[in-house]
Amino acid sequence: MLGADRQAGRGRARPADPPHAPRLDRGRGLMSFQHDETGVDESMWRDAFAARREALPELDAAWLAGIAHLVVVAAHPDDETLGAAGLLSRAYRAGVRSSVIVATSGEASHPDSSTHTPEELGRLREEECLAAVAEVDPGAAVTFLRLPDGHLDESMRRAELGEAIVQLLLSSAPDTRSVVVSPWVGDRHPDHAAAAGAAQEAAGRARAEGREVEVLATPIWLWFWAEPGDARVPWTRMRILPLDADAVAAKGAALARHVSQVQPLSGLPGDEVLLHPGMIAHFERDFEAFVGEEPDAPDDDGADDELARYFETLHADADDPWGFETRWYEQRKRAVLLASLPARDYASVLEVGCSTGVLTLDLAARVRHGGSVLGVDLSAHAVERAQARLSAHPEATAERMRVPDEWPDGRFDLVVISEIGYYLDPAELTAVVERVLGSLTDDGAVVLCHWRHPVEGRSETGDSVHAAVRARPEFGTVAQHLEEDFVLDVFERAPVQSVARREGIV
Template sequence: MVTFDHREPGTDPEDWTTFLRSVDPLPVRLDGLAAIVVVAPHPDDETLGAGGLIASAADAGIPVHVLLATRGEGSHPHSSTTSPERLRTVRDAEFRAAVRLLDPAASASVLGVPDGGLREHPDVLRAALTERLAAVDGPVLVVAPWRGDGHRDHRIAGEVAADIVAGTPGARLLEYPVWAWHWDGPAAPAAPWDRACALVLPPAVLDRKRAALDAYPSQTRPLSPAPGDEAVVDARHAAHHLRSTEWFFAVSDTPSSRSRASFDAHYDRKPEGWDFDGSWYERRKRAVTLAALPRERYRSALELGCATGVLTAALTERADDVLGTDIAAAPLARARLRAPAARFVQAALPSEWPDGRWDLVVVSEVGYYLSPADLDATIDRVLGSLDDDGVLVACHWRHPDDDAVTSGDAVDARIAERWPRPALVRHVEEDFVLSVLPGPAVRSVAAVEGLTP
């Protein structure tokens, strides 16, 4: 979690100037867009982060709508001269004046969420952005704060925008930094400069952005000489944003792995997760999986995505030591009761990888919840921790799953592509695919028993 104080000097703008010369950004392209929607958590964020883009869109005849989440009444919490109620009125008027300077034809919605309270009211922004995008006929660019910007409202606004855009055909997202310029540093930047995009601002556009920022005197100048009334965006802060180039971060089209929160919500609704005990499909698939194991006994087994531990319990009858992992905490509580002979740990793949060496790794019904990058990294993790005489067992559902990132067939094909040896077992039927991938010292069952030369 980033913590910062805007009253501190922060990073010297000249340090960023030097750094930015080394960045090779993609250009921000506005051609072909039917509309642009700018998400601003507070009045002035739209100007600081995307004022040049708004003005450029106006010059190109592209309709712009600004969604303002809060009125920014919390900008001066220690002021003894100006109340939050007064600031709410002042900043609302400043916002409307600034947007008119950038684009007289732009429209705006003020959602009225309490300043600092977007985490408690994300659905207000979610509904407004969803409705706005649904009204656009054609490609739309959404511009929102970078999710890592360090301010809670900025993070939530960015997360909501990313989620909505991901589910909206024809929409794409650019993220803008505001406070990262202040607390981050070019020596070891946290911001994703490898996916930077830049919009060059002609002098006339930059002049409009500067005028729009000047329309926020409550932020750019002290409210009074009293302590607590200092400018929030003083000249040093403003210098980050008044460059001749406006900077954004592109959001990859590559899907993300299914989140821990989504699994938590699933187990809140269905504590048993899936019908592992009652379903004949599940019981039969489990029996096929266990029958496919080429050895009768294993030293150490790792089950990734063990859920409520039904398969884990069966593995304890085939291995001396069994460790089950799952991204969610709720199913592990049930798994510990169901399989008391096993060990369990909450872990997300592939980053939270358990220590140890294994001669059996089971990945059952979990690979298609991983992004392509995370699936590759998980395969690498397995290869790095599997004993030479060990095997990876992968079993996946072959039908559509609304919560999956990819398909079971794609997961099976990718594991086979990355694995150094051909599958020892590959069982394919209409409902699921099962593969057993061997380590370098694994031989066939018949060869081990001396039944073949």
């Protein structure tokens, strides 16, 4: 549950955090948890669940009996206990095969400890995890990936976790149903969000191989930092698993096994208890709460679209899932993109894959008087946030659209395509380029900007996407920026002139 520097999750700008919530480091977008902070009192959640209990769907015995394989994904040792020990207990008694994947060893939970090195703490927490799982499901297979604590959101780490989940899902027979339980993407912990994304992507890959997979997420930090009335609480997708007395007792015994978290490591500073009684109270309920997948976004053709489902879930559960507003990496990348535009201003701008409209707003500042900028995105939730962000700028708007099947009318003198190319197969990428060529003015520019590291579940990379577009004879390269993490290309119709030549400097 706890990771590097005791920091949990990415912050959001709205609604405001309650006064008793952990402090939010706006510069890093992380919530800094201190051992002596109490968080939201469990009595508030108890009353909220009591008021809503009849309306919340229940995961009943029939649902449990239909599971052939339960896969529980933990970002750190104790996530599996806090979020799903009751489920593991009930699954064991129902004869369900269970597997637990622990991504990191939680070695960074006490960064200031003078009595335990990270290596010692990691070994200790793995032993505690094994003992805890044995309390609720002695037959469960537990796998430790030993990825670095606090770094699951790095693409290579997330890819390794996703691959491990996929292999477990594919080990089940095609005609059976598997359930994957991961931390909740909206928990405001970067490792939790990364684990949730890896689980969702892995489920998509397994479904493509003919497996039936259900994905559930378990909030952990939510109970600590949010009040029940917070708009970020996913009540509409909450599902309840009742726990009988045996499951409650087994979960309590499992939680007690995580000694390094529920007791101080020592009496010295840096060794304080991390899961204090107020936090533990959230996990002593006679039920567990899980968040179901976001329903498919409504398409005109009603198609069941796995990619659309992924992006809808991502944006429904987090205001800023990519860290556009908080990460210096993203802020700097936008600055590089804007500085690379060959013209001072533009008449008509199209941004493909606008997400929540952060770059769209910056592009609006480069639109001349009377001009316009349109952002399009596959996610209805993202478009809704982009529209809110752009509401004070009449020259800017956002629409939900799936490219290349859909494309806006009109001509554009600037088209920006950022971080979506590797989600397209080669035929779709070709179709997008054709769409761009058909709507680009004679003097228009096209900007591509993409992550260069591997993307889980995608055969294309940023480099391959840019190489494919760069090879088109219709385009010439005006500018290129290349570094370890991202590549940026600016194209115009061939032949091209540099900015200095068009201004008569050379």
